[in-house]
Amino acid sequence: MLSLKMKLEVLGRPDVDIPVVMSDRKEFANTVLWLEDQKIRLYSIEDRCKLRTVDNPEIWKEGYLKYCADLSMPPLETRQEQLAWIVSYAVRLDFLDDPDQFASINTKQVPPQSNGKQSQQRVQAIFDGNINTQEKAFVDGVRLLASKLNVPHHPNHLLQLEAIARVVHERLSPAAKDRKPVVGKPFPFDKGNDVVSSNDSALDLPMRILRLLQIQSLRELQTHINETIVAVQNITANPKTDTKLGKVGF
């Protein structure tokens, strides 16, 4: 929600009340129209008339669905996802209008090996170069799988594929299905001893989530280590005591 608000602000539409936009169809329609009018400009002005009939829900809906299809938006279910996608699309267009303006930020903050490239290499390595991961059939397959498993959309299908792999591993693999349910009292993860960034909730929440994921994978690693130690112990362990050796001091 907050990132959506920020993106709209960046595009020059400040003071948007996101929850209202989500719940009020008219507000939603106005926001979409504004984006098309000011930023995206996919249609000619005449073609935007259906989108402009904000007061007639049926005509508007027809126009909106066509608009989504014309933008080649992936099938997204909720308005929030759809708006997020349109806004991101608008941001990208805005950026491409004058990429040089942002060159200084780019070179400093994005590491040379960007996320997309890494995942591409990883996926290619798995398929051993036998499959062209950029082929349309492959991309469509990933998108289909994602919609079946409710994995959120990402412009880079390979990154999305990694997310799918994680969902399958965590939830659908035989090991995950046989896993005993976690017992114990749940604890709200935003209430620990750890201070993250209490005055900036936009930073606080994602950081907590990332840290929890990191802790989860660390725990997995540590469990593997412990299992390995136990396996070795089965061969080497031979604890002995000899009470005859004992001597109490003074």
Added chain:
Amino acid sequence: MVVRPYNDELRYLEKVSDHCWRIKKGFQPNMNVEGCFYVNSRLERLMLEELKNSCRPGAVGGFLPGVKQIANVAALPGIVGRSIGLPDIHSGYGFAIGNMAAFDMNDPLSVVSPGGVGFDINCGVRLLRTNLYEKDVQPVKEQLAQSLFDHIPVGVGSKGIIPMNARDLEEALEMGMDWSLREGYVWAEDKEHCEEYGRMLNADPAKVSMRAKKRGLPQLGTLGAGNHYAEIQVVDEIYDKWSASKMGIEEKGQVVVMIHSGSRGFGHQVATDALVQMEKAMKRDKIETNDRQLACARINSVEGQDYLKAMAAAANFAWVNRSSMTFLTRQAFAKMFNTTPDDLDMHVIYDVSHNIAKVENHMVDGKERKLLVHRKGSTRAFPPHHPLIPVDYQLTGQPVLVGGTMGTCSYVLTGTEQGMQETFGSTCHGAGRALSRAKSRRNLDYKDVLDKLDQLGIAIRVASPKLVMEEAPESYKDVTDVVDTCHAAGISKKCIKMRPIAVIKG
């Protein structure tokens, strides 16, 4: 040492907050950085009285007062930040016990000092939990104390019941807790819940004298004497329910076992040998200190490196020692309750070292620096998400085990971000002496001390009852004062309080 009237001395001290005092440069000669100490009103009185007494004309002999010792440490070459006194501080050899100081590893003049680690290298505390409750243990506590006493030899000159030869010892010195794991004395999870994972990698047994090894060999698996003890405790109070549950402590009345021990005669000999070497090195490298007891050597000199390697071996010895006692404790409990240690859920909650020097990275003036951190009578207390603490405590912060005095209470604290910034992630380690051993022997009667414990319903097994008054609660500061000061100053956070129901000691 500069001798000034008490009122003049006070001009160098400034109370900066309710719980923190600043020691300005000039209090002792050549101070490179300022000093500070954490106290509450009661501890403050003790601290200043000690200084006042030393200002009286004709006061000679004994250790310097703690404040002076903090300032002398601040005059050592290469020290960064501040020389810090924790609330349980009391005078010791060179460094006060309860003093921590960090030295810049990249400064060629920086030193390492055995006095900043102490003679009982890697003295520390380990806490085991159980799934038993007070009602299960009360009826059998006398037998249980006896059984522990039979399993874990105590006292000066005691010998352990785990058979070891010279080769085993060499391996143990190099491998630390990995040796105990390999031999099957401890569980894999024990290593996970131990500071440094129970092994210092730079240990080199070849740097340890024959004499130290001879002293150490028969002593593995023994508790020792002095303030060392093993206690069966019950949870008395839970301040931070969530952190406690991460440690496997669910309710009041749960039974835990605390083991407080170190590297016995082995560590003592390593420290003694190093002091001799360092005096020579100081002469050669022309290192000047305010106090002869602050013998030290440059970190990068042969003597400095030899000491660090031998100290690491002694630290490993202490971990093997505490691990062996963990094994023996589990055996004693399993026999008593006719079950297995597994079924009693006897996991190690944590194992802390409070006499050690370690290489750590800290932020100094906004930059990350590699430091050699001396903690003498001071416990590491890292905050949540620090990479060097176990994954299970990433959200709570490192557990800090603070052993009280015989018959009083003990605490578990957790590390905080503020402690990381103010004290290089360090906090108190125990009660801290208020009376010297000799003074306690003069002022107290051992029978009274034992009677008092009896009245409190604490079972006690002790090897040398006639020395028990040295460790009586009256000889120490109040551990609750100490812990409350750390909590109020924000350098660590109170989590659990325990009280003893059975004690074994030397």
